[in-house]
Amino acid sequence: MAFLVGLKDFLSGLTRGLALFFTERNDHVLTATTPGLSTRKQV
Secondary structure, X not given: OHHHHHHHHXXXXXXXXXXXXXXXXXXXXXXXXXXXXOOOOOO
8 A cells, every 4th residue: 555655646746847848848948039038037
């Protein structure tokens, strides 16, 4: 049972990391093509 919980945590962390990775890439592309559109980077 503990293995399943660990696997679930691992999968959620992996999907979160993948989502973050893709959002970062999209932000870079947006910033390169249309400057000023991505405001999340300029905190």
